[in-house]
Amino acid sequence: GENVEQHPSTLSVQEGDSAVIKCTYSDSASNYFPWYKQELGKRPQLIIDIRSNVGEKKDQRIAVTLNKTAKHFSLHITETQPEDSAVYFCAASPNNDMRFGAGTRLTVKP
């Protein structure tokens, strides 16, 4: 089955700096790669996703890149703000089965 690894597990940045979170996956059949943000005690919320026919996608301060050959994808957050502080999960999905990375706890210091 699919195995997703995520790094780093914790990330602390100064407000205004950029944050990058990286994930690798094992199943070449995976074709959908979402990123979720989870605040403490709340449900995960989709923030951006990318499909395997696209190499990069951007939505305001958030961007995701995908390298199918290397089987890795990354989340980039620019101009970070304190409200970006949360746990971020990457996921990879072959067909209708989604597997999550271990999560990255992002802290943005004012």
Next chain:
Amino acid sequence: GAVVSQHPSRVICKSGTSVKIECRSLDFQATTMFWYRQFPKKSLMLMATSNEGSKATYEQGVEKDKFLINHASLTLSTLTVTSAHPEDSSFYICSASRTSGGPSGELFFGEGSRLTVL
């Protein structure tokens, strides 16, 4: 957007009792629902995939007799933790996808249910 509602949000029970958690898709039909377990500061661990009208598919290491899953309709899946013990205490989250088979799609998550077994 699609809404998934999960109930109850919190439940405390005595050891040995059974607890049922409901997951409903409010404004769409969900052929497939997923049940996850999340330990403190940990990731979402897939427990089982629930398919409407058929038996759930359990992940390796998840006891199907312990965690009973029923997906009786296109908008409701239930997870019953049978004979709960303190080690079953956890945060359980369901999710639903609009699509069944074919290209993958966004998952919509319930609010989660925090189970505490005394």
